[in-house]
Amino acid sequence: MIIGLDVGGTHTDVVLLGKEGLVRQIKVSTNPSDLFATVLNGLEKITEDVDPGRIQRAVLSTTLATNRIVQQRMPEVGMIISAGPGMDPELFRTGPHYHVVKGGIDHRGREIAAIDADEIHKVVDVLEKKGIRYVGVVSKFSVRNPAHELAIAEILGKRFEKVFLGHRISGALNFPRRIATTFLNASVYPIHKDFFEAVVKSLAQKGLKLPIRILKPDGGNMRFASSIDYPAQTVLSGPAASVMGSVAFAPQSDTCMVMDIGGTTTDMAMLVNGVPVLDPAGIKIGEHKTLIRSLDTISIGIGGDSVVRVVDGKIHIGPDRMGVAMAYGGPVPTPTDAIFILGIGEGGDLEKARAGMKALADELQVDVQTAAQQVFDQACQTILNEAGAMVERINAKPVYTVHELWEGSRLQPRHYMVLGGPAPGSPRVSRVWATARWKWCRAGRWPTPSVPAWRGQRVR
Numbered sequence: 001m002i003i004g005l006d007v008g009g010t011h012t013d014v015v016l017l018g019k020e021g022l023v024r025q026i027k028v029s030t031n032p033s034d035l036f037a038t039v040l041n042g043l044e045k046i047t048e049d050v051d052p053g054r055i056q057r058a059v060l061s062t063t064l065a066t067n068r069i070v071q072q073r074m075p076e077v078g079m080i081i082s083a084g085p086g087m088d089p090e091l092f093r094t095g096p097h098y099h100v101v102k103g104g105i106d107h108r109g110r111e112i113a114a115i116d117a118d119e120i121h122k123v124v125d126v127l128e129k130k131g132i133r134y135v136g137v138v139s140k141f142s143v144r145n146p147a148h149e150l151a152i153a154e155i156l157g158k159r160f161e162k163v164f165l166g167h168r169i170s171g172a173l174n175f176p177r178r179i180a181t182t183f184l185n186a187s188v189y190p191i192h193k194d195f196f197e198a199v200v201k202s203l204a205q206k207g208l209k210l211p212i213r214i215l216k217p218d219g220g221n222m223r224f225a226s227s228i229d230y231p232a233q234t235v236l237s238g239p240a241a242s243v244m245g246s247v248a249f250a251p252q253s254d255t256c257m258v259m260d261i262g263g264t265t266t267d268m269a270m271l272v273n274g275v276p277v278l279d280p281a282g283i284k285i286g287e288h289k290t291l292i293r294s295l296d297t298i299s300i301g302i303g304g305d306s307v308v309r310v311v312d313g314k315i316h317i318g319p320d321r322m323g324v325a326m327a328y329g330g331p332v333p334t335p336t337d338a339i340f341i342l343g344i345g346e347g348g349d350l351e352k353a354r355a356g357m358k359a360l361a362d363e364l365q366v367d368v369q370t371a372a373q374q375v376f377d378q379a380c381q382t383i384l385n386e387a388g389a390m391v392e393r394i395n396a397k398p399v400y401t402v403h404e405l406w407e408g409s410r411l412q413p414r415h416y417m418v419l420g421g422p423a424p425g426s427p428r429v430s431r432v433w434a435t436a437r438w439k440w441c442r443a444g445r446w447p448t449p450s451v452p453a454w455r456g457q458r459v460r
Contacts, residue, residue, distance in 0.1 A: 010263025063238030109144030217294030
């Protein structure tokens, strides 16, 4: 038997698989401040009355790091950059604690300028005074000769909790992307460490000694123990899980857009004849172009629990999330509250949802029902616009799938597969999206659409 566990910002989903297929599935609320309790709760429920000896391994995925990046809630990270002559490394600044130091390695791996140890010590003192705990070190041609990165790391010693070296993060020759990739590894390390420790501790508490694998952004997987040194490899773990899981239900001879609408983000990807489109050069996460090989996915800061506010008379949704919807006791109105008011969703406290939407309605000078409809429509339209931009971007370059190159082809999504909380309300969602797609078609941007596919079924 296999345990599959996905930790999201709102819910944690756990499944138990056996030779006969799906044995059990459960969903528990995610408590970001106590991931151990969250994971342990899920494991206890999924393994109830199950002989631990029958469980062979656990496979994990998570959107915790993705959510942090999209919401721009990453910790402050120090970066020490040694560039040498050529392009100005200030062009690739990652934040306020970004220090360019002396030293240079050329493209053949030869030292052309030595590092200044005194300068490094001064930078270290500055970072320590700022309370920085995680540092990335990148030298321009460190993949040809890592001597400068290793020397800087030796000076840093054990004065920081974790130091990431660019040549160990990626062996590709792309200085700007290696800076961004190293920065992301340092940035997501704290949340991934919490997740790592919660999983390991929870399994130990249950007496489960299992091989643990975690899904990578490219749809493959890696040893969980290795992920602690390469935490950015888990950044798009959750979106990759959505894509790989959708393959079994997607059309096998057509093009399908997959959309997983979660509590914090909406993750999107393309399938061509049932195979995910791949971005082998390295995907862009937020503003960072990386060297992380991945399925071609995007994550945008709109989900069921995104904060809805009115700014200058207009509705703004996300990218931040302040908890669950007001219908479930949360502090601010969300798209989920709008869904309840419109009669699409089930469960939750309708009156609490109305109370939250009333404040927005007053600012918009409309009634509660109209405000809910506007929130719902804007959320759908924003997701649709991002989907269209993704299609245009993919069509602007050669289209790669996991196993082949589609040369000279143009992707034309004919189906949609919607996952996540809003999926049960898909008939109503489809009408909004179908209208918007017709507008795109008339403008010549997308091909004439067929009836969208929702959760594996057609909706008319």
